Amino acid sequence: MSFEDRKSETRDKIERAAERIIRSEGAARLTMRRLADEAEVALRSPYNLYGSKTGLLITLLDKVNAALFKDLGSGDHDWVLIEMIHTLDQTQKVYEADEEYHRGIFWEIMISDHPEARAAGHSNIVRIVTEMTVRAKQVGELLDGVDAIALGEQLGLSILSTMGSWAGGNLTIAQTIAHTKLVWISILQLAAAPEPAAALTKHLSVFGD
Amino acid sequence: MSFEDRKSETRDKIERAAERIIRSEGAARLTMRRLADEAEVALRSPYNLYGSKTGLLITLLDKVNAALFKDLGSGDHDWVLIEMIHTLDQTQKVYEADEEYHRGIFWEIMISDHPEARAAGHSNIVRIVTEMTVRAKQVGELLDGVDAIALGEQLGLSILSTMGSWAGGNLTIAQTIAHTKLVWISILQLAAAPEPAAALTKHLSVFGD
């Protein structure tokens, strides 16, 4: 077995043990000593491979996000803006399937004192949303005066901060997506051309939580 | 000196030392041992008086909020909904005066593992915002079909989660308020009667950050 093989075997043992602990006892109960025991590796090994506990959790979250973003926006819609709303539904579905697992990981990363971890997730989502608003602008779904990039930043900020409240345990993912839909559609009523704006209102369930 | 006098003297020493440390070195550098040294009290004392580090920080935050909420909504406006926007400006002014101090305290409370601390701040703000939307409904500023309480919950959630992003260091307080204004006004365009809705648009600076 080569150096790389041994490394990825250790990685496997650690990641599987971490998932096991988080699923059975919650992310808050995942400690490095407990993890080393469960994975049957030395306390030092996760630090060698991921740098920190946060680094390990980011790895776990990236697995989920890879699965999520794989077939994002694969639907067939009349408007880019409707596709954006559909993306919210997909996101809800993925996270809802294993809500506590994702929420716990999200939260631990969010409150870690590695600010670069937060910033990475932050700019990631803003980038994805901005790509969509820019595309909407290109096909004429946004009003002439609207800055597509600034709009994307505001919509991205909205979902990001709401997911922060979800991670903190103050919301379910369903409430999170419902609120984000309300905010996105409300803002887009002011930014979108008449036709896609009208199409958006069909997705608006008014002021329930 | 009575029991109560001695207690409040210790309280004073601790709170002043805490403010001193947070202002000079940041809230992240406030440790209980450092605090006990600086305040010239035993390590145990803050725990006796505030229960936990989070309890102390909540006390510090409450001082600020008392000053803020004291003359909230004291302006003289044609519409309740405009008063709500003005409240955002007041909030920005208060927090901006000492941004890093407030941000640090906010963040430490937010990430503490005392969930009741988060929940308290959460329901506090939602209550205040909901009181305003209910008042707006009573004076006929909201459309007939609109549930004022559900609306207040959504607006409260919006500012709360955005302030979470601020606390995490991803935004300035100015950006936080600007985003909240955009969201509130956009949503209120759908929920408000024509006249106040028109008045609100004057406060909308479109899609800058």
Place this chain on the structure above:
DNA sequence: TGATGTGTTATAACGCGTTATAAATTGTAT
């Protein structure tokens, strides 16, 4: 004055994330 109880102090300890140190194990190259 003396007994009681409240509050503060000093000291040690726990589990946490993380790091340092040195030894042991194992792949790679000569």
Place this chain on the structure above:
DNA sequence: ATACAATTTATAACGCGTTATAACACATCA
């Protein structure tokens, strides 16, 4: 087979929030 390099291991330690223990100071009440 031998030497070198990469990786994992075991052990101890650090500062953190928090708690336990026991001694001490002092207000209150008899």
